[in-house]
Amino acid sequence: MTPTAPVFDIQRFSLHDGPGIRSLVFLKGCSLRCPWCQNPESQDHVPVVAFYRDRCGEYLECEAACEDSAILHGSFRIDQAKCTLCGRCVAACPSSALRLIGEAHTPEQLMEKLRPDVPYFVSSGGGVTFTGGEPLLHPHFLDRVIDLCRAESIHTNVETAGVFSFDRWEAILRKLDLIYFDLKLMDPEQHAEHLGDGYETIRRNALALAEKEHPVEFRMPVIPGFTDTRANIDAVAALLQRVHKAGIHLLAYHDMGEAKIDIIQGSQPRLGLARLSWQRLAEAQDSFRERGIEILNDA
Ligand code: SF4
Numbered sequence: 074m075t076p077t078a079p080v081f082d083i084q085r086f087s088l089h090d091g092p093g094i095r096s097l098v099f100l101k102g103c104s105l106r107c108p109w110c111q112n113p114e115s116q117d118h119v120p121v122v123a124f125y126r127d128r129c130g131e132y133l134e135c136e137a138a139c140e141d142s143a144i145l146h147g148s149f150r151i152d153q154a155k156c157t158l159c160g161r162c163v164a165a166c167p168s169s170a171l172r173l174i175g176e177a178h179t180p181e182q183l184m185e186k187l188r189p190d191v192p193y194f195v196s197s198g199g200g201v202t203f204t205g206g207e208p209l210l211h212p213h214f215l216d217r218v219i220d221l222c223r224a225e226s227i228h229t230n231v232e233t234a235g236v237f238s239f240d241r242w243e244a245i246l247r248k249l250d251l252i253y254f255d256l257k258l259m260d261p262e263q264h265a266e267h268l269g270d271g272y273e274t275i276r277r278n279a280l281a282l283a284e285k286e287h288p289v290e291f292r293m294p295v296i297p298g299f300t301d302t303r304a305n306i307d308a309v310a311a312l313l314q315r316v317h318k319a320g321i322h323l324l325a326y327h328d329m330g331e332a333k334i335d336i337i338q339g340s341q342p343r344l345g346l347a348r349l350s351w352q353r354l355a356e357a358q359d360s361f362r363e364r365g366i367e368i369l370n371d372a
Pocket residue numbers: 122138139140141142143144151152155156157158159160161162163
């Protein structure tokens with residue numbers, strides 16, 4: 074059977090997610106529940122119809138199109154319990170106020186969408202970056218897409234939160250040109266409190282990837298008061314030193330994810346933090362440098 078995966082976005086011309094110009098493929102589904110998640114619409118595996126209230130002109134073409142009586146009048150448009158994800162309301166809306174997030178794609182359908190980008194990859198040394206969500210929750214799909222990319226000499230990168238079965242999927246990881254691996258909270262209790270399960274798996278996979286010489290680079294989101302504490306930076310630096318990695322990418326927190334919670338009627342908590350200041354980012358960079366770790370994405 075042809076594997077499929079829910080793709081919730083394809084963003085082009087990224088310069089931050091690997092070498093050169095990149096197309097980012099966002100896959101839905103994640104094992105973690107980071108309260109600072111910038112893509113809360115990615116967390117659940119199942120697709121969802123999102124509602125952008127500010128675009129809605131109350132024409133209610135959606136109501137006429139819906140055969141399942143799933144259109145609500147009010148602050149949110151979709152009754153998720155009745156919605157069958159048929160997409161008729163999305164097609165009927167003249168204001169693009171509705172969007173089906175997480176449409177199933179086969180590897181071949183995805184490649185058709187990526188193929189026009191190949192000239193940019195060739196001219197810049199770029200390629201495709203799979204992100205999410207957690208791309209490794211779709212291993213069979215990913216395996217096939219990576220094969221298709223390799224057949225066309227397209228560079229591939231995966232951004233992972235680290236919760237996957239290394240032994241089962243190492244053969245897929247082996248085919249990648251690059252792996253961006255996120256390190257977040259290094260204390261098991263804090264991890265459990267804020268992110269959920271997966272602490273031991275992440276740690277084990279980080280060590281295994283480095284020890285088996287996969288092309289892995291580590292990243293840390295800088296979340297004020299969570300990941301940028303002295304103790305956490307010490308622990309991240311110690312892990313990097315243990316696996317003989319001299320550098321890290323630091324990702325500055327921004328609060329755009331919180332605005333997305335409403336469009337999917339999500340229940341994720343809101344941190345209420347302002348985006349990371351340049352000063353606080355610089356402090357985190359200095360803290361790593363003081364511990365002998367280079368900042369790989371220093372502008
Ligand atoms: S996706 Fe289909 S079932 Fe769901 S609200 Fe839209 S028209 Fe109704």
